[in-house]
Amino acid sequence: MSSELHLYNTITRKRERFEPMNPPHVGMYVCGPTVYGDAHLGHARSAITFDVVFRYLRHLGYKVRYVRNITDVGHLENDADHGEDKIAKKARLEQLEPMEVVQFYKDRYHRDMDALNVLRPSIEPQASGHIIEQIEMTKAILANGWAYETEGNVYFDVEKFSDKFNYGKLSGRKVDELQSNSRDLEGQEGKRSPLDFALWKKASPEHIMRWPSPWGEGFPGWHIECSVMSRKYLGETFDIHGGGLDLLFPHHECEIAQSVGATGKEPVRYWLHNNMITLNGQKMAKSLGNTIMLHEFFNGGNALLEKAYDPMTIRFFILQAHYRSTLDFGNEALQAAEKGFAKLRNASTILGSLKLKWGASTEATDRRISGWADGLKSCMDDDLNTAQTIAVLFDIATYVNALKNSQEKEIPSEAQFQRLGEVYNAYFVDILGLKAGEADSSKATGALDAAMHLLLDMRAKAKANRDFATADSIRNTLKEAGITVMDSKDGSEWAIEG
Ligand code: ZN
Numbered sequence: 001m002s003s004e005l006h007l008y009n010t011i012t013r014k015r016e017r018f019e020p021m022n023p024p025h026v027g028m029y030v031c032g033p034t035v036y037g038d039a040h041l042g043h044a045r046s047a048i049t050f051d052v053v054f055r056y057l058r059h060l061g062y063k064v065r066y067v068r069n070i071t072d073v074g075h076l077e078n079d080a081d082h083g084e085d086k087i088a089k090k091a092r093l094e095q096l097e098p099m100e101v102v103q104f105y106k107d108r109y110h111r112d113m114d115a116l117n118v119l120r121p122s123i124e125p126q127a128s129g130h131i132i133e134q135i136e137m138t139k140a141i142l143a144n145g146w147a148y149e150t151e152g153n154v155y156f157d158v159e160k161f162s163d164k165f166n167y168g169k170l171s172g173r174k175v176d177e178l179q180s181n182s183r184d185l186e187g188q189e190g191k192r193s194p195l196d197f198a199l200w201k202k203a204s205p206e207h208i209m210r211w212p213s214p215w216g217e218g219f220p221g222w223h224i225e226c227s228v229m230s231r232k233y234l235g236e237t238f239d240i241h242g243g244g245l246d247l248l249f250p251h252h253e254c255e256i257a258q259s260v261g262a263t264g265k266e267p268v269r270y271w272l273h274n275n276m277i278t279l280n281g282q283k284m285a286k287s288l289g290n291t292i293m294l295h296e297f298f299n300g301g302n303a304l305l306e307k308a309y310d311p312m313t314i315r316f317f318i319l320q321a322h323y324r325s326t327l328d329f330g331n332e333a334l335q336a337a338e339k340g341f342a343k344l345r346n347a348s349t350i351l352g353s354l355k356l357k358w359g360a361s362t363e364a365t366d367r368r369i370s371g372w373a374d375g376l377k378s379c380m381d382d383d384l385n386t387a388q389t390i391a392v393l394f395d396i397a398t399y400v401n402a403l404k405n406s407q408e409k410e411i412p413s414e415a416q417f418q419r420l421g422e423v424y425n426a427y428f429v430d431i432l433g434l435k436a437g438e439a440d441s442s443k444a445t446g447a448l449d450a451a452m453h454l455l456l457d458m459r460a461k462a463k464a465n466r467d468f469a470t471a472d473s474i475r476n477t478l479k480e481a482g483i484t485v486m487d488s489k490d491g492s493e494w495a496i497e498g
Pocket of ligand 1: 031251
């Protein structure tokens with residue numbers, strides 16, 4: 001099995017042909033959410049990026065074991081080694097059991113991801129369910145001499161490790177530069193160097209999430225869970241590891257050090273990272289007061305939003321950019337995405353329902369359809385260029401609209417039209433995961449489509465006769481009914497407002 005898929009590998013900084021270790025099997029691990037709050041737009045970008053990787057690999061015929069973890073312990077407030085556990089803090093403030101907090105936000109995360117049509121992973125392990133394995137890996141790293149114990153804490157010895165291995169090879173950071181930039185060791189009990197990170201932390205008396213270990217009662221550090229769970233379900237070396245660019249350092253760098261420290265093997269063959277979403281050019285952060293939760297997009301409940309947006313508009317907006325580019329969010333951009341998505345969704349509907357006086361099957365039409373099919377595939381093979389894939393879908397949509405509006409000379413045969421529909425929906429629905437919508441597949445939509453066709457025809461005739469009053473009245477009445485009519489040079493299009 002060979003594929004033309006090329007991926008940009010963060011660790012080699014090169015675009016490489018994707019060749020899994022044991023085809024057709026592919027192992028993929030993606031860092032999932034820390035469940036102490038609702039998912040925001042940044043979570044959606046990472047989840048949707050790797051959902052498309054998962055969908056495309058399956059489309060190519062691979063059998064993918066996709067593991068995405070839930071962080072429910074050990075993620076401390078400052079993302080390093082001190083402060084309160086984020087989940088424990090929430091539990092304390094809300095007077096809940098920590099696992100109630102975890103369950104609550106895990107359910108809400110699933111609700112938001114389902115709305116975005118993000119497929120569930122094959123395995124969704126939780127850190128708190130793998131404490132024994134985290135203790136075992138910590139013991140192995142200690143036994144190999146890459147960690148030390150002090151006052152009930154176990155720290156990874158970055159300096160010693162970097163004498164033999166290249167710590168920083170993923171992020172491109174250099175140990176000596178990191179050392180001169182790091183702050184003092186205040187409050188980080190017994191660390192030899194500020195670069196060292198915790199594999200195991202001693203629990204203070206008020207710390208609620210705690211387990212017995214050879215080093216006393218405590219809890220695992222944040223990074224170790226991903227090394228442990230990826231190894232447990234995918235093996236010591238596996239194909240793809242994904243996550244947001246914000247996890248590149250220290251989280252993923254530490255994962256490599258831990259896995260190499262425990263097994264002596266490189267854990268990951270292809271590292272993929274999606275870029276961040278900004279708001280008016282600024283990073284989204286709770287501290288800046290500009291994070292927008294996903295459910296707020298869906299119900300319009302945030303002052304930064306002009307209106308509510310359909311989850312598919314959010315998905316389409318994210319896929320319109322290549323996953324390694326930054327993406328700037330704004331209401332204008334989202335409203336443009338809404339229109340673009342409506343055009344593609346309408347084309348999907350037309351491809352499923354159009355009845356024409358079909359033409360004869362010609363080679364020219366065959367070549368045209370094959371050209372689009374090859375174009376779609378090569379865009380996805382080119383490091384998952386969803387932006388270009390969408391551009392090809394727009395070309396097809398223009399052709400399909402022209403057919404529907406009797407403005408196209410090249411009429412396909414029915415079989416050719418069906419083939420075009422299959423090609424289009426393989427990418428639009430299956431790979432990009434853009435749902436055509438419940439109503440679109442029903443008979444009611446076909447009837448609505450026919451009625452709209454008739455109305456827009458009447459309106460076009462009224463305009464041609466300079467009867468603008470009738471034309472405007474049709475458009476305004478439709479607007480009141482929640483249907484927007486858009487005029488373009490290829491005729492009129494309509495969409496039900498989301
Ligand atoms: Zn992780």
